Amino acid sequence: MLISMNDERFLVTGAGGCIGAWVVRTLLDEGSQVVAFDLSTDDRRLRQIASAETLARVRFVRGDISDAAAVGRTIADERITHIVHLAALQVPFCRMDPVRGALVNVVGTVNVFEAALAHREQVRGLAYASSVAVFGPAELYPGGAARDGSPLSPRTLYGVWKQANEWTAATYARDHGMGSVGLRPCIVYGVGRDQGLTSGPTLAMLAAAAGHGYRIGFGGTSVYQLASDAAELFVAAARAAVADAEVVNMSGCAVAMPQVIAAIAAAAPAAASAIGFDNVPLPFPSALDASGIERLLGPVTLTPFAEGVHRTIETFRMLLARGLLRAPEDTGTPSGGPGGE
Numbered sequence: 001m002l003i004s005m006n007d008e009r010f011l012v013t014g015a016g017g018c019i020g021a022w023v024v025r026t027l028l029d030e031g032s033q034v035v036a037f038d039l040s041t042d043d044r045r046l047r048q049i050a051s052a053e054t055l056a057r058v059r060f061v062r063g064d065i066s067d068a069a070a071v072g073r074t075i076a077d078e079r080i081t082h083i084v085h086l087a088a089l090q091v092p093f094c095r096m097d098p099v100r101g102a103l104v105n106v107v108g109t110v111n112v113f114e115a116a117l118a119h120r121e122q123v124r125g126l127a128y129a130s131s132v133a134v135f136g137p138a139e140l141y142p143g144g145a146a147r148d149g150s151p152l153s154p155r156t157l158y159g160v161w162k163q164a165n166e167w168t169a170a171t172y173a174r175d176h177g178m179g180s181v182g183l184r185p186c187i188v189y190g191v192g193r194d195q196g197l198t199s200g201p202t203l204a205m206l207a208a209a210a211g212h213g214y215r216i217g218f219g220g221t222s223v224y225q226l227a228s229d230a231a232e233l234f235v236a237a238a239r240a241a242v243a244d245a246e247v248v249n250m251s252g253c254a255v256a257m258p259q260v261i262a263a264i265a266a267a268a269p270a271a272a273s274a275i276g277f278d279n280v281p282l283p284f285p286s287a288l289d290a291s292g293i294e295r296l297l298g299p300v301t302l303t304p305f306a307e308g309v310h311r312t313i314e315t316f317r318m319l320l321a322r323g324l325l326r327a328p329e330d331t332g333t334p335s336g337g338p339g340g341e
Contacts, residue, residue: 220281
């Protein structure tokens with residue numbers, strides 16, 4: 001359904017990333033005006049999910065989120081009314097370069113809040129990405145499930161910095177009355193999820209689409225969100241009229257790794273025996289209570305996991321055929337077959 005939002009102008013930071021690209025696509029499908037802000041000029045993820053004709057409607061601004069002047073100037077010059085802040089360095093890159101990681105993930109977020117505050121007469125909504133990484137491993141929580149207000153115990157610098165961003169949002173709300181919504185995704189999967197700690201399941205889907213083997217580097221039960229579903233929630237969060245700093249867990253499907261492998265095998269039977277995983281759980285909760293997001297945004301409709309996997313693999317087949325993607329390196333048939341150790 002086409003929605004007319006002529007007076008809205010969305011700024012999407014980190015628009016070249018997986019969730020960022022899907023947020024841009026979601027907004028374009030609505031007919032909204034979009035400004036895509038990113039340091040990189042690599043638009044491959046956007047081209048994988050939107051046509052050149054569609055992307056021609058996007059205003060692209062190349063900029064560094066750690067440059068406060070650039071962020072403020074973009075919000076002012078582009079007459080931004082809503083912000084979806086997704087610019088960040090993921091876990092492996094934070095580990096490799098902690099100083100740059102802190103500049104992007106922490107200082108960059110402060111820059112967004114400062115710029116929104118400076119132009120609060122025009123900025124009507126701000127949503128930003130926190131992460132399930134603010135929590136600790138499943139054994140810290142009853143039944144492995146974390147609630148919105150459960151104790152935070154991050155085990156990575158990335159998680160520490162996401163926790164800092166939640167406190168930044170709380171401080172701007174307390175000191176300046178500036179509301180915001182932080183969402184905590186877990187494992188986002190789908191077209192465009194090609195890097196980061198939790199990209200393994202999606203890379204396995206891509207390998208299966210190409211008929212290759214792949215070994216996912218972790219196991220256990222985790223919460224999964226299809227990238228397009230996550231994008232819709234971020235757009236809704238940016239439109240939410242909130243007066244406080246709200247931070248909530250993102251809705252998702254709790255899925256054990258053998259079920260992930262089974263869903264991939266159902267969508268790509270020829271590759272079934274070539275997909276496996278390492279039976280090492282991630283340092284995150286195995287389930288998330290998401291009642292808070294429904295309180296804020298209303299009922300949330302999620303794509304069933306098996307359907308999301310099937311849809312992703314079908315899209316990967318099309319992109320491979322068109323030469324817009326390459327399969328990940330064949331890691332071989334894992335010992336023990338599907339669901340191996």
